[in-house]
Amino acid sequence: MSVFCLLWVPLFYFLRKSFAGSNSSGGVWALLLGSIAAIIQFFLGDIITPGGFGLSRWLFGFVDLICLPALIPIFICFLMLLFRGFSGEADFAGFALLWLIPFGALRALDWSKGSDPILLVMVPLLWTALAVGVSFFIHLMKKRFTWWIAVISILSILILPCAAAATYWAFFSQQTLLGFGLLAVTHSPLILSFIFERKKD
Numbered sequence: 005m006s007v008f009c010l011l012w013v014p015l016f017y018f019l020r021k022s023f024a025g026s027n028s029s030g031g032v033w034a035l036l037l038g039s040i041a042a043i044i045q046f047f048l049g050d051i052i053t054p055g056g057f058g059l060s061r062w063l064f065g066f067v068d069l070i071c072l073p074a075l076i077p078i079f080i081c082f083l084m085l086l087f088r089g090f091s092g093e094a095d096f097a098g099f100a101l102l103w104l105i106p107f108g109a110l111r112a113l114d115w116s117k118g119s120d121p122i123l124l125v126m127v128p129l130l131w132t133a134l135a136v137g138v139s140f141f142i143h144l145m146k147k148r149f150t151w152w153i154a155v156i157s158i159l160s161i162l163i164l165p166c167a168a169a170a171t172y173w174a175f176f177s178q179q180t181l182l183g184f185g186l187l188a189v190t191h192s193p194l195i196l197s198f199i200f201e202r203k204k205d
Contacts, residue, residue, distance in 0.1 A: 005124035009112035012128040017101040020136070023198060030084065030099050037080060038103030042110045045073075057177045065172035069127050071165040074134035077103035078142075097139035097197075104131050122175050130168045130190060137164050137193030140200075164190060 054064035066072070077100040085094040108128055115123045141157035141164075168190045174183035 005119060005121055006112050006116035009115065009124040009128050010109055013101055013104045013108045013132060016132050017098065017105070020101070020198075021098065030081065030094060031102050033084065034077065034081075034099045034102035035105065038077065039106040041076070041103070042107040045107070046110045046114070057173075061176060062169050062173045065176075066165065066169035069123070070130045070168050070172055071134065073104065073107055074100060074131045074168075075138065075165060078135070078138055095139075096142055097136045100135035100139065101132065104135065122172065126172065126175055126187075129187070130171060133190045133194050134165060134168050136197050137190065140193045140197040160193065164193065 050064065050068040052060065052064040052067045054061045078096050080103075081094055081096050081099040108131070111127075112124070138161050141160050145154050145157045167186050171183055171186040171190055174180075174186055
């Protein structure tokens with residue numbers, strides 16, 4: 005399971021790159037900034053202290069485990085695009101996935117002590133689902149902008165992180181059926197992004 009946590013994000017990145025053929029810029033920045041952020045987080049520790057099965061556990065999943073690690077690189081990528089930090093086209097998902105590689109490596113070292121499958125398997129799956137899913141809706145608004153697509157995309161971007169944190173909470177609370185249902189919801193935009201990429205070919 006530790007190997008899965010260590011290798012899942014880089015393997016998924018190369019799978020997506022071979023599938024989508026992305027040649028965007030910013031990869032070096034993503035790895036560099038992601039490494040710095042991972043080291044800082046490793047030494048500072050978690051922001052939220054979970055208290056059990058309630059709201060604090062969901063917040064812990066949202067802030068420390070899943071959503072902030074996957075969403076911060078998308079925000080940084082947007083800022084770099086805004087201030088012309090890229091020489092070519094920005095790929096939000098590719099940037100976020102590269103950012104998550106060092107984060108996943110340090111987390112694998114830390115979590116390997118407990119051998120918790122929720123942390124070592126489920127959390128990396130949710131990272132990639134968020135990184136690709138949120139990026140999918142951003143690109144959807146950029147390429148096919150209409151008011152209804154914008155509304156659906158913005159709502160989806162807001163709901164997706166909440167569903168990802170709820171997925172972690174459900175599995176931790178041993179509500180397995182609910183957890184798998186939420187897992188399917190969080191991965192739906194990822195699957196859609198691959199379908200859209202396939203149609204472009």
